[in-house]
Amino acid sequence: SAVISQKPSRDICQRGTSLTIQCQVDSQVTMMFWYRQQPGQSLTLIATANQGSEATYESGFVIDKFPISRPNLTFSTLTVSNMSPEDSSIYLCSVEVPGTGYGYTFGSGTRLTVV
């Protein structure tokens, strides 16, 4: 399966600031996915990042709050902007490497606490 390196693993941030999360994959992939897991909750898809085009956001998530970059086939960033305590969550990136049959692989996540 693909190996995903996600940074930072955790951070504590002041409200009103922004945090950029990086996701590096050891394989070239077309799609990269970003999820949020709020405390004690399930995962919710934030957006799909396709290299060379604008990310596609799910209902309830907007580009101004969660801008995404996808500069090449192995890397993506998610920024959480103008943070509030409600943004405290685990953010995960995920990929599916075509033809491997391994399903979707997830990064270890970024645990964000906003104070």
Place this chain on the structure above:
Amino acid sequence: AQSVTQLGSHVSVSEGALVLLRCNYSSSVPPYLFWYVQYPNQGLQLLLKYTSAATLVKGINGFEAEFKKSETSFHLTKPSAHMSDAAEYFCAVSAAYSGGGADGLTFGKGTHLIIQP
């Protein structure tokens, strides 16, 4: 649009007993279905997946699941529970998978599996 319902936010079984975690899905297209496990403070690990091949799918750690289209179900089972199975289990659905055109996953709310000694 897809959705997943996991019946039972908490399931408790005795060590050695049958594990049954329920998952029902809704999908406007033939679904691809997944079960993931999340141990405390760890990432998600794929247990098994259904991608329109065999309806009975065997996964890791002795788990298996059966896709039943007529019941729109994909329940997860294990014949004999082990203490190490205690974790959070998520059922997820995707409308498209692989070939470079994968969709993201829609997750159920999760089931916390408790193993009683």
